[in-house]
Amino acid sequence: MTETSMTEASMNRAGAPASRSSGTAAPFAALLVAVLSFSLMQTMVVPALPDLQREFDASPTAVSWVLSSFLLTASVATALLGRVGDLFGKRRVLIASLGVFAVGTLLAALSGSLALLIAARAVQGVGSAAFPLAFGIVRDAFPRERVPVAIGLISATFGIGFGVGLVVPGPIVAALDWRWIFWSGLVVILLGIAAVTAFVRESAVTSPGRIDWTGAALLGAGVVTLLLAIGQGTPWGWTSGPVVGLFVAAAVLLMVFVYAGKRTDDPLIDLGLLLRPAVLTSHVTAFIIGFGMYGAFTLVPLLARTPPAAGYGFGASVTGAGLFLLPMAVTMLIAGPLAGRIGAAVGWKPPLVLACLIGVAGFAVYAGAHDSEGAVYAGSAVLGIGVGFAFAALANLVVGAVDPGRTGEATGVNTVMRTIGGSLGAQIAASLVASRTVPGTRFPAESGYTAAFVMSAVALGVAALAALAGPVGLRNRPPAPEPAPGRSAAQECTERA
Structure with missing residues (x-):
């Protein structure tokens, strides 16, 4: 067991550190x-x-x-x-x-x-x-x-x-x-x-070590190159030489990052940590959820601003278009803490799977009933529940699966995975919307929005399968047990490790 884990165990036995008691x-x-x-x-x-x-x-x-x-x-x-x-x-x-x-x-x-x-x-x-x-x-x-x-x-x-x-x-x-x-x-x-x-x-919980600057440079270059390739896929063409070259460069940089990390005693990201079943499940699911959900944040306001003359849309102002997402914000505020309570009681797999299925329902409403303002508001409210459950379950899953001294590292990687998935999903959704226009106008055809919403629903269905494939006991670990009389905390922790 790590030094930080023993520190946390000793704090638990004492009752709580000073910051917890306040x-x-x-x-x-x-x-x-x-x-x-x-x-x-x-x-x-x-x-x-x-x-x-x-x-x-x-x-x-x-x-x-x-x-x-x-x-x-x-x-x-x-x-x-x-x-x-x-x-x-x-x-x-x-x-x-x-x-x-x-x-x-x-x-x-x-x-x-x-x-x-x-x-x-x-x-x-x-x-x-x-x-x-x-x-x-x-x-x-x-x-x-x-x-x-x-x-x-x-x-x-x-x-x-x-x-x-x-x-x-x-x-x-x-x-x-x-x-x-x-x-x-x-x-x-x-x-x-x-x-x-x-x-x-x-x-008081820290992880002794040093900064792996080589790993930081390789990871940063790899992620930036990957996001550049995703971001330029639509304007440059997904099969164009520059975009393909960026994807290849990103793959090479990230492979070198993995290779270099295996050869250092204190890597920027502990690759063994990433392969723990609960952590790996959360990262894969975060990527797919990001792919599916992020399109809604941009597509719904764009659809709402489209004038009815295009055959769909509500002709909303900039402010009015943003209001279509407010129900999502409200339901997220309720769903996040609720997911925390459910996950603490039964483990994190149920709320994570449920999040994905609720997201499927929300995008189904967008896809099938976006000609009604009320239906779009309802779809946003439903999707907000899914997003709130998903973000809360993913974060808690990662936090509960790693030692305290690696919390920032693990949650940081999870956020990056969700960001990369979201960037890719948003670009593909934008491509679907822009692929066809209403004849005689510059407005995207309604079918593009429908296809993008269906794609998001399918992606969240896949995310539900990914979450189901994770370990059964996805829950926060219980407090460390009290040491036996006459035995030190370090002895107990060492034997449990």
């Missing part, structure tokens, strides 16, 4: 604000893309890098900083990542060129480390019985911020201009930094 409401609220600040800024810029295109007289491809640059650096930072937090303290690294996030947001608000805005968004992506670090802090500092529900709420906050970020910018841009999206986001980030600094204590 109240958890204020630290938890601080973590929610920190996580919300990141999830909001992921999508708040999306409704402003047309304004940015006019402001900088840029092409749609150039403006798309405002989103892509954020995604690329976020994917690298999530994996790297999750591990750094395990090594040097999760609170310390969380505050540092939020500080970099604030600097990037300030630069974005002050940007006078598209190039500077893209660079600022790349700096912002570092804030993505908030998710694995928040999960790790909850696992280290909160009473064990509260961990599943707390993780469920944090997971739900991701989707809530994602959805709300598509609604709020409309009125802001209409009343002021696009820069105020970043000024308002900066306020939330600074509140998050202040709250974490004031209320969150540093965890």
Whole structure:
């Protein structure tokens, strides 16, 4: 058993460390604000893309890098900083990542060129480390019985911020201009930094070791190259030389990363950890869930904004289109904690499988009844339950399957897997929608949306099968037993290991 596991066992026997014995409401609220600040800024810029295109007289491809640059650096930072937090303290690294996030947001608000805005968004992506670090802090500092529900709420906050970020910018841009999206986001980030600094204590659980810079460089290059290939698949063509070359380069870089990791004593990502059945199940399922679910965040507002003259759509404004996702945010807020309670009682396989099946139902409503506003609202509400269950179950599954000193690393990888799956799914969904247009117009044909929604439903059905293939006992591990009289904690832990 690892040193950190023995530390946790001794803390459990004593009752609780100091941070557990104090109240958890204020630290938890601080973590929610920190996580919300990141999830909001992921999508708040999306409704402003047309304004940015006019402001900088840029092409749609150039403006798309405002989103892509954020995604690329976020994917690298999530994996790297999750591990750094395990090594040097999760609170310390969380505050540092939020500080970099604030600097990037300030630069974005002050940007006078598209190039500077893209660079600022790349700096912002570092804030993505908030998710694995928040999960790790909850696992280290909160009473064990509260961990599943707390993780469920944090997971739900991701989707809530994602959805709300598509609604709020409309009125802001209409009343002021696009820069105020970043000024308002900066306020939330600074509140998050202040709250974490004031209320969150540093965890005593760390994992001794060093940073594998070679592994970090290889993993970062591999993930960035892979996401570039996915992102450019539609505009360049999936079988074009540059896209195929990027996929090949990504495969080579990731294989070298695996090879180098086997030859170092302290790899950035413990490959043996990834192959544990519960962890492997969560990563594979996260990839497929991301593939299936992320299209809804962009396709539903686009469908809602399509004028009825195209034969479908509701002609909604930017703000009105975002409102179609609000039921998803509401049901996620309820579903995340509920999934935590269910998983804590019966294990994480049931809520994870149920999440996928509920997602299938939500996309079935989108596919079969998107000519009715009420049906789209209902589909969003149903899908929100599935997303809330899925995010909560995945996070809890990973946290319960690894040692405390590897929580940031494992949850970081899970987030990256979901991001890669989501990027791929969103690109393929966009290709399906754009494949045909209404004759005599520039609007996509309705059949493209139907095909994309059906694809997402099928993907979530496959995700349910992947979750079913996982081990039966997917549940958080129970507290360490008391040592026998006259025997030390170290002796008990060593023998159990």
